Amino acid sequence: MKHPDISQETHVLGDATVQTVVRAEQCDALAARHIAHVAVVDAAAPYTVVRTNLSGAFMQVCLSGEGQTLLDGRWYTHKPGSVSFAPAHVLHAFHCVPGKRWRLAWVRFRPDSVRSVDGALAPTMSPFDGQVLEHAILGLHGEMLGAADPGTCVVWVDVIERYVARLLEPLQREPRLVPVWNAVKADLARDWTLADLxxxxxxxxxxxxxLCQKSLGRSPGRQLATLRIAHAAHLLATSDDKIEAIARSVGYVNPFAFSNTFKRLTGFRPSDYRMRHL
Structure with a gap:
């Protein structure tokens, strides 16, 4: 399957795609929850989005049809009953499959949201039924078209937030994994072994x-690399620290190994990634 060029920011809707969007600029209830916008999209090729500078975390549910989503440096087939989550400061992309429609709902978080905080969550693709989330987004949109009663808007946004929490918070609640990844995030430079974890x-x-495969969809080693590269991407985007120093701070003594892993997971070399955030 041919995937889009992920080296540049891309946003192609196409004539056959219909988007229903509510933005924080229009809705105080969304702004209060640090949500940038919510949407339900009925898409068809050439619908393509590539974000090389994902400033806020992004949650997307497949409602029907089929599309392709890039997470963790891999393309996934995004089918009904599944949801993707992309944290801030990672390469993120998705596109329609030619000849197939793709209906999806999404929630985009603002950079100041707790969902967007560096290290809060890693990229994931998980089972999730998004029908109620879809109805809540469409309900909020319908209210915004009418009287836009503030109290009713708060109710719709509360439903959206509760369904977001239902997906995202259990990923952090496996009691045996919480101390593992909290310790790792507190000391990414340490030479962690599987036995340590x-x-x-x-x-x-x-x-x-x-446990990691079931809760996170990846091995402990992959999760460790994901957390290290996510933090490195955050530092590259928000600080002037030298790339070699950033590599050491997240546990990579060999700058070539750091650069190769960073490119595998983000699509860019560290220097190229930094240039895109200047």
Whole structure:
């Protein structure tokens, strides 16, 4: 399957795509929850979005049809009953499959949202039924077209936020994983081994692998690399620190290994990524 060029910012709707969007600039209730905008989209090729500077986290649910979503440096087939989550400061892209329509709902968080805080969550693709979320977004949009009663808008946004929390918060609630990744995020420069991580979880290395795969959709090693690169991307976008110093601060002594891993997960070399955020 041919995927779009991910080296440049792209936003192509196409004549056959219909978007229903409510933005924080229009809705005080969204702004109060630090949500930039919500949308329901009925899309068809050539619908394509590439974000090389994702300033706020992004949650997207497939309602029907099929599309392609880039997360963690990999393209996933995004089918009904699944949701993707992309944290801030990562390369993010999605597009329609020619000949197939794709209906989706999304919530885009502002940079000041707790969902967008560096290290809050890693990229993920998880099972999720988004029908109620879709109805809540359409309900809010309908209210905004009419009287736009502030109290009613708050109710719709509260439903949206509750469904967001239902998806995102359990990813942080597996009790054996919480101390593991909290410790890692507090000391990314440490030379973490699988045995170290399993000890923090008070479980065997093999069981830790199973827990991570079930809760996060990736191995412990992949999760460690994801957290390191996510923090490095944040530093590249928000600080003037030298690339070598950033690499060491997230656990990479070898700058070539850091650069290769960074490109694999983000699509860019660290120097190119920084240039895009100047």
């Amino acid at each position: 399993a000890s923090l979880a008070n479980t065997s290395e093999e069981h830790l692998r199973r």
